[in-house]
Amino acid sequence: MIKWPFLLWVCVFFLSGCEKSNSRQELVVFAASSLRESFEALEVDFESTHPEVDVKLVFAGSQALRLQIENGARASVFASANVEHMGALREAGKVGEPTVFARNALVVIVPNDSTIQTFEDVKNVSRIVIGAENVPVGRYAREVMRRSGARYNVVSEESNVRLVRSKVELGEADAAFVYKTDVLGRSRVRAVEIPPELNVMADYPIADVQPSYQLADHFLRFVLSTDGSRILEKHGFVAP
Known part of the structure; x- marks a missing residue:
């Protein structure tokens, strides 16, 4: 026979556990798709020093995140790719x-076994993928192509840079314009450098979503700190 005091103790134990887990404050961070790996690392470090905070990361194209914020989506911080x-x-x-x-700089990615060696070769590729015109990586790609003065056979435009990259990884495209950080750790593709005089350097701004509160400020300070910069540089980003 189970005694009531024991049941009471069990109930108190589980209720206190639930109360502890629910006591963490949620911080919703909207970030551009190209920031996924770096912001996942930032999340781990931030939560290790702020155990009372539960960071929720939401990744998408900057244009899609902007639209969500304009329509009242619940977010505390926004990090954009332009x-x-x-x-x-x-x-x-x-x-x-x-x-x-x-x-962040742009590069062209090609399959590892591609014969493409230089940026000059890219104009001869039959299937090139870029980001859509309202996507930062798509705008930057168009600027690079405009500066080069060459004609490129663009066959597809995608809504974020990860989809652009996946087209080449899946063999559905011969080349694609992506950020330099999107090549790190990828085994199926390699980067073809864009000449500096043609390349575009993308600026990534971050801000608190209004109305702001203290947790957002703490996260912003961490991203802008020496530790935050170290994590970003480890993932291929350049300090502003």
Whole structure:
């Protein structure tokens, strides 16, 4: 026969456990797709020093995240892959003062066994994939192509940079314009460097979503700190 005091102790134990798990404050961070690996690392480090915080990361194209914020999506921090989308939110009073926290260059990726060796060879590729026109990586790719003055056979435009990369990894494209950070750790593709005079350096701004609260400020400070910069540089980003 189970005694009531024992049952009471069990109930108290589980209720206290639930109360402890629910006591963590949630911090929702919207971040551009190209920031996935670096922000997952930032999340781990931030939570290790802020055990009371539960960081929830949401990744998508910067344009999609901007639209969600404009429509009232619940978020505390927004990290964009370009200044235009952030600037529009700032002008609308949706975010606080943005700060550029990282920079990123473009490269062309090709399959490992591709005969493409230089950027000059890319114009001869039959299937090139880029980001859509409203996607930062798509805008940057168009600027690089414009500067080169060559014609490129673009067969597909994708909604975020990870989808652009996957087209080459899956053999559905011969080349694609992506960020330099998107090549790190990838076994199926390699990078073809874009000449500096043609390349575009992408600025990544970050800001708190309004109305702001203290946890968002703590996370922003961490991203902009020496430790945050170290993590970003480890994942291929350049300090601003």
